[in-house]
Amino acid sequence: MSKKVKTIEPVRQKVLKELRPKKKVCAYCRVSTDSTKQHTSYVAQTEYYQQYIQSREDWEYAGIFADEAKTATKVKSRDEFLRMIKECEKGNIDMIITKSVTRFARNTVDSIETIRKLKALGVAVYFEKENINTMSEQSEQMLTILSSIAQGESESISTNSRWGIQKRFQDGSYNIGCVAYGYTKDENGELIIKEDEAEIVRRIFNEYLNGKGSYLIAKGLNSDNIPTIRNGEKWNDTVIKEILQNPIYEGELLLQKTYTTEGVPFTKKRNKGELPMYSIKENHPPIITQQQAERVREIYAYRRIQMGVDDSGKYQNRYEFSSKIICKECGGTFRRQKIYIGKPYEKIQWCCITHIENSKQCQMKAVREDIIKNAYLTMWNKLVSNYSEILYPLLESLRNLRMSKEQEEQIFELNNKITELTEQSHILSRVVQKGYIDSAIFMEKQTALNIQIEEYKKRRNALLDGNGFEKEIEGTNKLLQLIRYNPVIMEEYQEELFIHTVDKVIVGKDGDITFQLINNLELTEAITKG
Template sequence: MGKVAIYARVSTIEKQDYKRQISDCKTAIGNLYTEDNIEIFAEQISGYKENEARPQLSKLLSIIENDATYFSKIYCTEISRLGRDPRATRSLIDNLTDKKIPIFITSINKQTLDENGERDSTMNIILQVLMEFADSESKTMKKRSKSGLLQSVINGNAGGSKNLPYGYTKDENKKLIIDDEEAEIIKEIFNLYKQGNGFKAIANILNFKEVPTRTQKAFGNQLMKYKTEKTADKVTWTDVAIDKIIKNSIYYGQRRFKGNLYPAPAIIEEQLFRECNEITATKTHRNYLTTYTYLLKDLLICGCCGRNYFAKFKPVEGGDKVYICSSRLIKGGNCGNIGVNISLLESAIYEEFISSGRLANYIQMNKVDIFEELKTKISTLEIDLKIAQSDVAKKENEKKRLLDLYLADKIDSNAFEKKQSEINQSEFELTTKIDLLKEEIFQNKKILDKQSDKQTTTQMLIDAKDNRTELKTLFNQFISRIIINKLDAKTVLASVFITYGGKEIGHPIKLFLNIRGLISRPMKYEYISAIGIDYRPIYRRNILLNNPAKLLLEVEEKKIVYDPLGEIDDFLIINIPSENLIIIENTYPISKKS
């Protein structure tokens, strides 16, 4: 007695498995064949896949190709199990018919060949109708499925997957809701990224804190199929996971489905999401080995295109020392806004804070906020430090293992020296990072100590004048954003938005920077302070919308030259005194060892 085959298939979107199909086929076979003479080919794959892409079907056809008499019959429950594409399925049936191998369809209790082993014409017509119907049914089902999924998203449903976006869960009605505990982690991720930490650094911080991943929570110790198999509880945070979170619009309340956005519960503000993604687009991440501390990093925004400004500094004679729009990094994307000298902008803001006396109130109002933010900052830096110290220890072990291999003659001298050089370079970078982290922790702790002093005033800024790390920390407590606009060939408007009592003040401090003063000899660091003007700039999404020329005209009409012995007017041309100049040239980079 020959053998028979059972072919069973379910698609990837079908809920059931193929056990029922196998059972129905065995019932149809009855006692005609023993278990030893029945071979089963079953798989979960789309019926629209080509035969070669369906491993079990391909295996079945390969056996027949090598020996057309191996199987005397093939059983399946429906013609759609063989395939959904009418032409491909027709070709498959014709090929088996030519080889005199009948296909028995259990749902209609008929087979493709008659008693004489010839093509059954009636069955041929029935099969053609069934194949076309199977194709039509599948396409209709897909449309309904897509429509149902869309409606589910619109209704705010969470979906059936365990793998929900981190920060979310579902309620008893299967609606997508915020998981309060995970939401705090999401907020921490975005804030860490805005503060200058890269994807890998954030992943390291979360792993160091032993924060469970979504996979750990959803799948426990279930075996997961990655490049190397591991159980779910061993799946840790990675830079890829952080990257996906930073770019996922669901976190500011816009759930993406099939290229469109639909409302969802928001965990963070849209402004924070856009700021982080702007940093991603321009790759202005913190790098501890470029040791210049830019006081206004991540605070500057282009008033023309809304992108962030970044610092471009070359510590050589005539080298760039400017904040410029990140649109210049995009080929053909330069929005035309002007760069502004780093020292001029930083010094103008510093002088305004020191001379106006306005900052004293801000410091007092924000003391609690600063205290909490500094504690969080110090905690994050200390975790960074522990991770870096652990990495140095690993490098020492690498060097020992490398030396053992060399002494055991398992690697030659060239390979040894090359690998040793790589480890030494990596170790140098880590030790440099450790030194810088220690310094930053020390400076932040100094500020924290000062925050406990009830007499704290603008004296903090005065004392921090020559300490860029401390000064940057203070600036970040009171400045929420600075919008830059070129007004004419000699004037740049810096609109400095201040945070007061935890909220941003609606009207910014407006500083009109004289960029021409920097090319005069002697060099002039000069700006106009406009405390109050009738014409107010209008901003939307960080872009200056109304006519900046009109704003400049009013300033030009009202400005006066500052006379220390005269009365102070609302409009002053201020020459920044040398004692209040913040000159970036006074800082020096740490060079890498060769």
């Protein structure tokens, strides 16, 4: 007995075409270098796709997304690419046109994952050179092959380049491109001392050996208007530390201090023992003695232990006020200082960095840490005592501000359509259960209804997501939750509570401290000295 087979036709594209009369089409362009020639290519691609899309009557121009001078091996490094994907998620794009698979991505995993994600959203990607539309049945297999070839090319080029560099490391013929401060190259490419810069290097080492820290050394160089490395804005403690730790100044050339990972995506990392390093002793004239360099390393290691810095260079005990205190006068951040060191009345204070460097540019005075803590304690207790009069009305106002009347009407209309279609879906289910409609026809109609519901929900969510105040609403809810769990008046300052409730502390010279909370609410307390 022959079986009766009925084909259930695909309805997704048909329904979407009815809901969206014109297909929203964008283009993605990318060039991989900063050269003038490639820049011209970048401009040409942008103009070409804009004209191409606008020439089609059945297409609606959805913009050009173009990343210039970005690598294709890592999707995360391409801002415009990521913005394009977000627009697809919001339902603002139906199709992406791009030149070729290699312009889209050279990382096979990223490429295939992105295409699958877009297919699930109903978004097609068309590759002009390969003539592939990702909505076709054979597209994924072909794309996998092409993306793998593109990735293989990138890895092969990288491997060949790495092998050549490694070979030059091993035989000592590697010619460094970027010369360290204090040195230049002669006509043969050999390192020679640049005396004016070498004097500054000697000054840095001598001052460090005499007890100065890297921050004070940098401050002194800036005060004396010493030209910076590669015309930087000013000297800073990070640059000073790098100079103090660089063995090049004792005549040693250390190669492969950093390396690039082998597989895509290529990532540059500091070599911490993963690969061999190559040391060339007495490679060039030293600026400092080996004894000076050794002594600096001993002092540097000792100070790291004293400051509680781990092997990764991060502070193990970061202060809760670090990077949070802002100067109301100049906008600079405050730095932690100790005063009356060794005295019974030793105190910790925080002072504006701009004021420390130049008191004429900012006249803000330092403020003691205990005063900031007392001000926070007072502010928090006031908030706890009056939160129902402050936070609940604020939350209601934020919710009302989220959308305009027009947006409310659009959302109301979309909700009605979703409700209506959902009811139709339920009726259809009851009809098929009673046998009044063929199952194949039911599936076709049910699929069409589901696609329409999905489309209207996408439009509604896009309206809701674009209305802002998410941080303010989320922060206010979090503050209310914290107060519910800690409804009592605090007698002592709690570091953990401060970290979870405050974004910034703004210090004014008129005797006030403003706490900007996690919901952007600002509450001000007068400074009271104890």
